[in-house]
């Protein structure tokens with residue numbers, strides 16, 4: 001997998017902003033990407049054959065059962081160990097210009113390698129050390145906090 005920075009030009013002030021994108025060999029199916037909350041580190045996780053994810057989905061359905069896959073996937077962050085001391089998030093950050101704060105962009109047909117951005121594999125050490133009731137409780141709490 002290659003991280004690239006796609007360039008967008010702000011329609012308001014003309015500043016070029018880089019947006020990190022993930023290049024996937026197989027189109028990204030079965031993968032989920034996230035970042036830490038400070039937005040400096042990225043992570044990738046494989047969903048297919050991921051025992052922690054499967055268990056999480058099963059418990060989510062039993063506890064919450066709303067069939068909302070997007071919400072479930074975002075909430076899966078609670079099962080992930082922090083990256084670099086920062087919590088993992090699967091919620092997309094709104095894209096705004098770093099110069100003027102505008103959210104209107106023109107695409108620029110250019111991208112560059114983002115070698116300076118690190119990404120990590122996600123681990124679930126803390127989650128896996130919990131018993132099933134503690135996991136259920138965490139899911140319920142997180143569910144009540146998300147909108």
Ligand SMILES: [Zn+2]
Nearest residue numbers: 010013097100
């Ligand atoms: Zn701007």
